Amino acid sequence: MHRYRSHTCGALRSTDIGNNVRLSGWVHRVRDHGGLLFIDLRDHYGITQVVADPDSPAFKTAESVRSEWVIRIDGAVRQRPEGTVNADLPTGEIELFASEIEVLSQAKELPVPVFGEPDYPEDLRLQYRFLDLRRESLHALIMKRLQITRAIRQYMHEAGFNEFPTPILTASSPEGARDFLVPSRIHAGKFYALPQAPQIYKQLLMVSGFDRYFQIAPCFRDEDPRADRLPGEFYQLDVEMSFVTQDEIFSTMEPIITRVFEEFGKPIGKALKTTPWPRIPYDEAIAKYGSDKPDLRNPIEMADVTEQFRGSGFKIFAGMIDKDPKVRVWAIPAPGGGSRAFCDRMNAWAQGEGQPGLAYIFYRENEAAGPVGKNLGPERSEAIRTQLGLKEGDAVFFTAGNPARFYKFAGEARTRIGDELKLTDESKFAFAWIVDFPFYEWNEEEKKVDFSHNPFSMPQGGLEALQAAKSDEDFLKLKAHQYDIVCNGYELASGSVRNHRPDTMVKAFEVTGLTQADVEARFGGLYRAFQYGAPPHGGMAAGIERMVMLLTDSKNVREVAIFPMNQQAADLLMNAPSEAPPKHLRELHIRVVAPEKKD
Structure with a gap:
């Protein structure tokens, strides 16, 4: 017989009854039932129940073993007594009657338990990860x-x-x-x-x-x-x-x-x-969801309602719109959120996020309630309700300013509303391709145009598009053959069609302030390779x-x-x-x- 085991702790079945076998593993639990000892023996493959009674030569050793000791057990496989079968355990129809137990190694008192789901500090669990992994x-x-x-x-x-x-x-x-x-x-x-x-x-x-x-x-x-x-x-x-x-x-x-x-x-x-999967352009993802990795299990889609506030009685937003052409007002629908208590709770949350607040309208019978609705007037409030497909008992929240500065907060508000109103479908994986990412972005720290994502991506339009752009604003409008896979609010993957042309590569980097010599010095291997016939490629x-x-x-x-x-x-x-x-x-x-x- 093998030195340590003839079977694993997950292998024995009723067909093995009557056989003498050898198991090795960790002591999962020891139970004393009035002189009858039960040891649950565990290894990578499963758990087997072991029994030792006072007549067994293994009983004295069985009395000494403790949790997480490593032991070898020889014994006979037998049927569990009637009424004790464990249907939840693959080995639950049998037990091993121990004839010999050898202690292979002992365990000190455990700093973290391996049984159950203990709520222990993560750092302690990581320090003793080898124990945590036994759970x-x-x-x-x-x-x-x-x-x-x-x-x-x-x-x-x-x-x-x-x-x-x-x-x-x-x-x-x-x-x-x-x-x-x-x-x-x-x-x-x-x-x-x-x-x-x-x-x-x-x-x-x-x-x-x-x-x-x-x-x-x-x-x-x-x-x-x-x-x-x-x-x-x-x-x-x-x-x-x-x-x-x-x-x-x-x-x-x-x-x-x-x-x-x-x-x-x-x-x-x-x-x-x-x-x-749907394919959503980057700009659309930002405008509808306030994120380039939207959680599409949440059905809320934001909308631009700037024109309903332009010249309106809601002077705060109307004044911002008149003063700056970049100002937009975005609406975040809240189906089922039409109560003052919920609206006030969202407003308080926004203030806790460092915002001045979150303007809102909630719709009840023949009324657009709340300060925004009263100042905006019934006609404009109704136009917003119609645009968003809202009904009685729903609400809508508003953010205003330059979208480049507030879109992330708007996206967080959308997520918060979806979670609070239990609109997010937790039973689904919601995938999408996010496409048409900006090729460049503005580096505020260095006051220059910089790559927004992968510098080896191919700009849409290739070299001609780069040559046609004459200003920073033109370059910032360029899109890339660049895409992400998003799922449930996470960026799961990122990729692009690559820039495989050395002339296009040099021009793309020149826009960010690097010379051809810089490109050759930093990316010499790739640049040299492109001189000798590079296929169009992507990944x-x-x-x-x-x-x-x-x-x-x-x-x-x-x-x-x-x-x-x-x-x-x-x-x-x-x-x-x-x-x-x-x-x-x-x-x-x-x-x-x-x-x-x-x-």
Whole structure:
């Protein structure tokens, strides 16, 4: 017989009754029923109930074992007594009568329990992550993640993609976040960078003649942690294709992502809201939802009602409109929110968000109630109600100013209203493609035009569009062949059709203040490659942790990462980051300069 086990703790069934077997695992629980000892033995595969009575030679050892000790048990499989069958357990029809128990290792008193769902501080759980991962629910989450990534790989291979590994030690890249730098011992004073994404390498693969690339790629970004983003390291489904248009990328990847979410959403009772996914231009997403990653489970759509306030009796908004042509008034419908109590509660919430308030009208029988309705007048109030399709018992809230400054708040108000009025359909995955992103944006800090997203995207209209633009305002109107996949308010993936022409690449960077020499110095590998015949190509990258988070109904991405850092970007389990010994620093030719203390 095997030294440790003939079966796993999830394998035994009624067909094994009468057999002598050997199990090894962790002591999940010990129960004393009046001299009869029950041990629930657990391993990766399941739990088996073990019994020892005073007549068993294993009884003395059974009395000594404690939770999370690792033990080996020999014994005979027998039928559970009538009335004690556990239908919720795959091994619930049998039990193992112990004849021998060997203690393989003991466990100290646990700093965090592994049974149930304890409400312990996250930092303590991360410090003892190896214990936390023993919990059934968290253990299952990690296994679900593996199932999801295995399915993604299968579907990508079925679609004709090949998985290519790309380097980890590389050069700094302009992905928008800070790089993690690795000092070189051999090349004094120089640094490698960990890849923020395999962006340039996957484009070089297309130039090299490979056609369909994918990778479950590790990415490294030195950025502040958020609930939907891991600090330091994360994984993404990285994709690139040659000789494709934007529509072909969509028609290739949408079925794959849809298939994953249909397969793994069904067990948690969630379905896709609509297929095919809607395609929403960026400007429309901002105007209707106040976000470029709208939660489309929420049916609320905002509308521009500026003309109803122009020259009206509601002097605050009317005066703003007369004074500045950029001022717009947006309306946020609130179906079912037509009570003063709800409107006042939303107004108080807005003030808590640092806003002066949230103007509103609530409609009741033959009346547009509230200060806005009274000053606006019945005719204009009714026109707003008709435009928005509102009825008695509904309300509408208003924000006014330059939309560039208030759209995010308007989007947050839309989300708040949808949640408060329970309008958001929690049983759905609501996908969309957000398209036509601005190619450039205004960098207020440096007072110049800068890339709004991926600098390697192709501007719509190509080189001709860049050459036709004569002013900053013209450049800011340019759109890119750039797109995101959004789902339930999260940006799930981002991608673009790439700029594969060196002349277009140089011109695009010149607009941001870089010269051709700068482009050659910073992106020499890609720029050189484009001189020797680059195919039109494009792709995307989808966050693995975000996908798994949605498909497991988890609260944040740290729950679905095996060994995550905490919210302060510290690995409490491995005590990283830590100080380097002076010897290592000398070998790397670097010196640590402590930050200046603030008075």
